Amino acid sequence: MASPQNIHVAVIGVGLVGSELVTQLLALPSSSPFKLVSLSSSTRTIFSATGLSSTWKSQLSASAEKPDLTRLTQQLSGLGKVALIDNTSSEDIAAMYPTWLNAGISVITPNKKAFSGDLSLYEQIIAATRTQTGGRVFNEATVGAGLPVIGTLKDLVGTGDKIVKIEGVFSGTMSYIFNEFSTGKPDGPAFSSVVKIAREKGYTEPHPADDLNGFDVARKLTILSRTISTYALAPTALPSLKSFADVQTASLIPPALEGIPTGDEFIARLPEFDAQFDQMRAEASKDGQVLRFVGVVDAVSGQIRAGLERYPSTHPFATSLGGSDNIIMFHTERYGARPLIVQGAGAGAAVTAMGVLGDLLKLA
Ligand SMILES: NC(=O)C1=CN([C@@H]2O[C@H](COP(=O)(O)OP(=O)(O)OC[C@H]3O[C@@H](n4cnc5c(N)ncnc54)[C@H](OP(=O)(O)O)[C@@H]3O)[C@@H](O)[C@H]2O)C=CC1
Numbered sequence: 322m323a324s325p326q327n328i329h330v331a332v333i334g335v336g337l338v339g340s341e342l343v344t345q346l347l348a349l350p351s352s353s354p355f356k357l358v359s360l361s362s363s364t365r366t367i368f369s370a371t372g373l374s375s376t377w378k379s380q381l382s383a384s385a386e387k388p389d390l391t392r393l394t395q396q397l398s399g400l401g402k403v404a405l406i407d408n409t410s411s412e413d414i415a416a417m418y419p420t421w422l423n424a425g426i427s428v429i430t431p432n433k434k435a436f437s438g439d440l441s442l443y444e445q446i447i448a449a450t451r452t453q454t455g456g457r458v459f460n461e462a463t464v465g466a467g468l469p470v471i472g473t474l475k476d477l478v479g480t481g482d483k484i485v486k487i488e489g490v491f492s493g494t495m496s497y498i499f500n501e502f503s504t505g506k507p508d509g510p511a512f513s514s515v516v517k518i519a520r521e522k523g524y525t526e527p528h529p530a531d532d533l534n535g536f537d538v539a540r541k542l543t544i545l546s547r548t549i550s551t552y553a554l555a556p557t558a559l560p561s562l563k564s565f566a567d568v569q570t571a572s573l574i575p576p577a578l579e580g581i582p583t584g585d586e587f588i589a590r591l592p593e594f595d596a597q598f599d600q601m602r603a604e605a606s607k608d609g610q611v612l613r614f615v616g617v618v619d620a621v622s623g624q625i626r627a628g629l630e631r632y633p634s635t636h637p638f639a640t641s642l643g644g645s646d647n648i649i650m651f652h653t654e655r656y657g658a659r660p661l662i663v664q665g666a667g668a669g670a671a672v673t674a675m676g677v678l679g680d681l682l683k684l685a
Pocket residue numbers: 333334335336337338339361362363364388408409410411413414431432433462463466493523524525526527667668669670673
């Protein structure tokens with residue numbers, strides 16, 4: 322039976338996550354309701370109201386058309402039901418969400434910028450989704466990549482449970498780095514070498530300093546805190562964060578490497594600072610401890626913080642994590658004695674694209 326293909330999909334950003342998302346989307350059964358109509362990189366765009374096919378990569382690289390968000394909005398506005406998927410980390414694209422949502426276009430994204438940046442943008446987004454004609458917004462992959470974190474949190478608070486505290490390892494990059502670097506032994510691989518591998522595995526942000534400075538975790542904690550405040554049935558002690566910069570965050574970036582413009586240069590200079598990380602590892606090991614970069618959203622005290630902490634070598638953060646695993650513990654009124662725990666790969670193209678595509682299925 323022919324598919325109705327009644328949801329038109331426009332994809333912005335076809336890097337690691339974006340190209341995997343398009344591959345997963347085009348591999349859905351032909352009975353799926355999605356029609357891929359537009360693709361954009363930072364330099365080129367293609368649009369076809371009748372649908373794009375598996376030859377999209379060559380079509381996009383052959384296109385002479387430059388991306389233009391105003392024109393794209395006009396093209397999409399006449400199509401009926403539309404989902405726009407933002408796979409960039411761009412603030413400019415994030416700033417367009419209210420316009421798209423107000424035009425009835427739904428937005429799905431792993432991009433954390435809109436939900437963790439300026440509070441007024443976040444408020445405009447939520448307001449737009451609450452109108453009769455507004456599009457819907459889905460951001461499951463912004464925290465824990467494909468892991469069910471945002472959906473779980475919305476279900477908890479939307480059904481009246483009260484969050485006490487959410488704590489865990491929220492960065493796939495930081496998880497990989499410290500799972501490899503700090504195993505409880507006094508020595509091991511150089512810090513800079515594991516950061517380089519995390520980048521090669523596709524776990525890091527486009528600029529790896531955005532992971533090492535703790536901002537990626539601070540953004541995720543901001544998203545969780547705002548999600549609680551937006552959807553909880555009762556008020557909490559959580560502050561109204563003006564942006565992720567309000568989160569108490571301990572950076573791992575040596576001061577001399579602050580502000581280095583490119584990821585390549587940052588990675589090239591990191592070995593200069595291996596000795597100081599070696600020393601931290603050796604000191605933790607002497608006390609039978611490991612280093613882990615963790616985040617906490619405490620809805621009772623109102624404290625939200627991200628930083629490097631030491632845990633006994635027998636702690637679950639030391640024994641049960643591998644690869645880019647995230648672990649997120651929801652301590653709530655209902656899950657009082659033992660927390661609800663979500664754990665698994667928290668970065669990487671395949672699992673992140675799955676989280677994005679899962680949101681598209683929810684929209685359908
Ligand atoms: N990698 C991961 O494990 C995870 C990533 N995420 C998030 O997913 C998003 C994408 O990450 P990832 O794929 O790893 O990053 P990449 O750097 O691989 O891809 C980002 C892409 O965005 C494109 N881009 C940037 N600005 C624009 C623009 N204005 N218009 C169109 N395209 C643009 C770039 O295009 P060009 O190539 O032309 O420069 C680039 O290919 C980020 O927001 C990240 O935080 C979330 C969870 C996990």
